[in-house]
Amino acid sequence: MLEDKILVLDFGSQYTQLIARRVRENNVYSEIFPYNASLEKIRNFRPEGIILSGGPSSVYGKDAPIPDLKIFDLGVPILGICYGMQLMAHMLGGKVAKAAKREYGRAELIIDDNSDLFNGIAQPSAPNAERTVVWMSHGDRIEKYPAGFTPMAHTENSPVAAMANKKRRFYALQFHPEVVHTEKGREIIRNFVFRICGSKPVWTMKSFIETAKKEIREKVGNQRVVCGISGGVDSSVTAVLVHEAIGDALTCIFVDNGVLRHDEAKKVEQMLKKSFRMKIKYVDSSERFLKKLKGVSDPEKKRKIIGNEFIRVFDEEAMKIKNVSFLAQGTLYPDVIESVSFKGPSATIKSHHNVGGLLKKMKLKLIEPLRELFKDEVRVLGHELGMPDEVINRHPFPGPGLAIRCISDITKTRLDILRKADVIVLEEIRAAGLYDKIWQVFAVLLPVKSVGVMGDERTYDNVIAVRAVTSVDGMTADWAKIPYDVLGKISNRIINEVKGVNRVVYDISSKPPSTIEWE
Ligand code: XMP
Numbered sequence: 045m046l047e048d049k050i051l052v053l054d055f056g057s058q059y060t061q062l063i064a065r066r067v068r069e070n071n072v073y074s075e076i077f078p079y080n081a082s083l084e085k086i087r088n089f090r091p092e093g094i095i096l097s098g099g100p101s102s103v104y105g106k107d108a109p110i111p112d113l114k115i116f117d118l119g120v121p122i123l124g125i126c127y128g129m130q131l132m133a134h135m136l137g138g139k140v141a142k143a144a145k146r147e148y149g150r151a152e153l154i155i156d157d158n159s160d161l162f163n164g165i166a167q168p169s170a171p172n173a174e175r176t177v178v179w180m181s182h183g184d185r186i187e188k189y190p191a192g193f194t195p196m197a198h199t200e201n202s203p204v205a206a207m208a209n210k211k212r213r214f215y216a217l218q219f220h221p222e223v224v225h226t227e228k229g230r231e232i233i234r235n236f237v238f239r240i241c242g243s244k245p246v247w248t249m250k251s252f253i254e255t256a257k258k259e260i261r262e263k264v265g266n267q268r269v270v271c272g273i274s275g276g277v278d279s280s281v282t283a284v285l286v287h288e289a290i291g292d293a294l295t296c297i298f299v300d301n302g303v304l305r306h307d308e309a310k311k312v313e314q315m316l317k318k319s320f321r322m323k324i325k326y327v328d329s330s331e332r333f334l335k336k337l338k339g340v341s342d343p344e345k346k347r348k349i350i351g352n353e354f355i356r357v358f359d360e361e362a363m364k365i366k367n368v369s370f371l372a373q374g375t376l377y378p379d380v381i382e383s384v385s386f387k388g389p390s391a392t393i394k395s396h397h398n399v400g401g402l403l404k405k406m407k408l409k410l411i412e413p414l415r416e417l418f419k420d421e422v423r424v425l426g427h428e429l430g431m432p433d434e435v436i437n438r439h440p441f442p443g444p445g446l447a448i449r450c451i452s453d454i455t456k457t458r459l460d461i462l463r464k465a466d467v468i469v470l471e472e473i474r475a476a477g478l479y480d481k482i483w484q485v486f487a488v489l490l491p492v493k494s495v496g497v498m499g500d501e502r503t504y505d506n507v508i509a510v511r512a513v514t515s516v517d518g519m520t521a522d523w524a525k526i527p528y529d530v531l532g533k534i535s536n537r538i539i540n541e542v543k544g545v546n547r548v549v550y551d552i553s554s555k556p557p558s559t560i561e562w563e
Pocket of ligand 1 (some may be wrong): 347427440441442443444518519555558559560561562
């Protein structure tokens, strides 16, 4: 069992996941528990240090999240961030009060004690050595130190921006070291993890792969595993990892639902078959799906039909394989963290195409080898497993696919138009070197016709909308500022090359209030 671990207790901060990722960047494993996790659960995890996240509450609020007081008796170092700091002060006998002025955003931190936590942050030789920029966000402040605590830093508005009880190895920061706006944030977290907690950097992707392979082998024994692949990063990496562990005892099933992008199925199949010599069952069910989707224009109905039909097809195919006892699935860590702050819209969106129904019906047990990983770590893992960048860096693609990008009714002709336009959008975005800077980019076929003129002829044809957004997690997004000449090229090519389209528009809406997809 991994010995070097840091626990993050979540008090509802939007940055909680970021804290765990920052710790992991140092090759030290970190998990997130909800603030009210039992002492027993925390003890069983055997953390070498605990970080108390920030959060929107005030310690004096009616529903303030308060952890078990005994965490302070575990004998492990604790770092409180923002709300975590106030909580520490409140629970350990200090005093917290409303700040005269809310402090939000950039602040200059003046370090008064540059030992341990701030070691190496203030460079004695540099001018203004004791100053560094930090990111604040709080409405409360410390009025009286808890017993044994001494100040470590202040800002103009916060007399206590950092404090510590070094004897007990308790540290607290009023600012957020986990965000990039805090200049030396990474160093502060590194100091906590290595200098204060004494953790060792043993959690590497190589060690992760070895452990995961061993666990998969032990769990599976001489049974067989089935894995549904979609072309997305998570399912492809899951399949390759499980294949590394058990070879041909894994069968992958690729269901073509008729609403995939152009050549998508072929490319993925080739990659997994040729480069990894995996067993893939390609099931062309496009006719079946399109028949069910005929005349359906309501987006939620489209989603339900595709989700249910997928389960049926997958079930039929998996039943044909003998001795199947396990279903491998690319569940990621953000999907399993038990915490209120993560139950954003994506949680419900994902339910549309999960295969939960399969488990009950087929009595399959789950294998989820990525359930400890964040998305960016899955990409590193894929890389380590020798997968091509084209797969690893692929944009997310929704389960219902082009069905929700072919607005209103879905027909083969309309899908063909959409596919051709979509290929051009992707080609030009790649050619301009923009693909990796964008979260998602795609074409949408609108249910309106517009008048145009081509040569001497009047046309009355379809409109394609181009959608491109930047985002970090898909929860919020901004429209991508694609240069005009690239947009111009996309528009020209679509109108010239795709029969049936005579107008292209660019979507300049952010999320919220719009969504990324049109349906
Ligand atoms: P929205 O449109 O809600 O999308 O801003 C946020 C992210 O979720 C994807 N998305 C889906 N993914 N099944 C999926 O697997 C769906 O039904 C679905 N709807 C939206 C969307 O592509 C974006 O990445």
